[in-house]
Amino acid sequence: MRTVFWDYETNETKMIDQRLLPETLAIAAYHRHADVATAIREMVVRGAPAIGAAAGFGMALAALESKAADAAGLRADLEAAAATLRVARPTAVNLAWALDRMLRAAGKVDGSADDLREAMLNEAQRIADEDVEINKRMAEHGAALIEDGDTIIHHCNTGALATVDWGTALGVIRTAYEQGKRIHVLVDETRPRLQGARLTAWELQQYGIPYEIISDNAAGYFLRSGQVQRVFFGADRVAANGDVANKIGTYMLSLAAHDNGVPAYSVVPTSTIDLSLAHGDEIPIEERTPDEVLGLHLLGRRVAPEGAGARNPAFDVTPNRLVTAIVTENGVVYPPFDVNLKKVVKS
């Protein structure tokens, strides 16, 4: 089953509700684009490529929702829907990328409103299908970087759940494992939303890949004591100079890898690379509700005292000097990133 897909019987966008995993595997169904925007905001679906695919299907829903009788009227409704979806989350550029692609496709349709509705669904389906194919290509390129016997630290979730299927960084690990390489994964639990402990652990368990969960704090210990050979993570947006915005904690993890001479790889589809931004510091960083930090229970007890406040930035920027290479579907990109990233991004 794909993480995000279109149900052709009910004409709904469906997705695994990732908030309920690993306890419950439930499918959420949406027939309004505004509800897809809410699902993205509330992280029913998360992971940059999965968000992009969900936004594409959200636009297909918007086309069906619209009462417009002609293509021009429908295009106006699609513009409005794109504006609603675009602000759901700010950091992952795949959201804007998918919406822009859908709007470009809409602009090319020379026909009726129904032709445009059909084109929208077709384009959204193409985005989803291509994502799976792109992930497989990334995985092949990235798996060559992994050696038999490696222990790998992985941050957040970048697997099938973060994409339409297969995954980015976790897809690389999965492919290396299927190639017969013996791998052990140390899974960063990834506070505050614990995508590592909840989602990556669940995926690895299903794939039969050996793993252990560690608190994010412990990554430095394992790196410094020589127990780790590589670090892998995804990205939500990569700037033209190779600065990587990714799940909060990636910067400190990359620092610790760098301090110990352990290579750190970001695995991304080229749709995550934003050549319009010169530096990572231009990437907008989402700050989410303090409840994600404060709503924690340990052994049945609430953790933070009543009345406590919290800050909750969801992403940080890892400067390019700490990134060994960026793995894309078009090959592995090494520094200088400002020169070499351009070569793999199709204009």
Place this chain on the structure above:
Amino acid sequence: MRTVFWDYETNETKMIDQRLLPETLAIAAYHRHADVATAIREMVVRGAPAIGAAAGFGMALAALESKAADAAGLRADLEAAAATLRVARPTAVNLAWALDRMLRAAGKVDGSADDLREAMLNEAQRIADEDVEINKRMAEHGAALIEDGDTIIHHCNTGALATVDWGTALGVIRTAYEQGKRIHVLVDETRPRLQGARLTAWELQQYGIPYEIISDNAAGYFLRSGQVQRVFFGADRVAANGDVANKIGTYMLSLAAHDNGVPAYSVVPTSTIDLSLAHGDEIPIEERTPDEVLGLHLLGRRVAPEGAGARNPAFDVTPNRLVTAIVTENGVVYPPFDVNLKKVVKS
């Protein structure tokens, strides 16, 4: 109320049960040294100086428990009790330091078994009383490093709860605040046991010092974006070269501070400095039960999938190059630590 104290009416060692905070403030009472060892192991009491004081009172209990009729017999029982207490936790040197001090005091008593029993309680009480006085002196030295308007990241809990009273790093912050300096504390939640979110937040709330909790992963974001002026933490053991073993995550936090030119201070009584170890890599690092990582619930749901494993090192070593200064009761020690630490440790 002190975190660890002797009840002279019941002849018991009492301590705040820190596992229950912040929900419940409960006092645990022990009349057997073996139960004090268990309390240390299970972290009813934690924090290097508090562990030292608890071990001292544990020895006073052992003296009362012993049926020995003469001092020589009692000394043998005390040796056995010290052996039991010594292995409760391996990393904080204050445990061994307090036990050695108690045994030295026992060796000096020239009198009856009851004289020795009385001497043991007196020595334990002195360790506790001195800890408070030492903390106040550290706090004065350290507070001079804090400027009005500083935002400070603090890791783990180093407050009154980690000591007999007042605290080490948090004691410094508290004294600076009482001097009228406007301070904002970003409290690392400190996975896996969340001493920051549970204990430091609770203390700061009581002292009226403004704070916000952050996930440990977020420290790098705040440091890199220029929002933090200093980093403070305690230590469980400092090697002769200034390498600092402290709560897991301190190494990555110190790396991020260093990468952004933000000073990072370790605040310790000289009883935490172990001149017998040349380097931090000789410090034994405790690995605790995976349950501390896996027993987490977020919004009412268990986080990790059934069957997941975990690794759980409780401490890491921060190399001296990342430590700006070490604050002790005898003054602030700057590099070269291998030369300057010797000057503040009384032999």
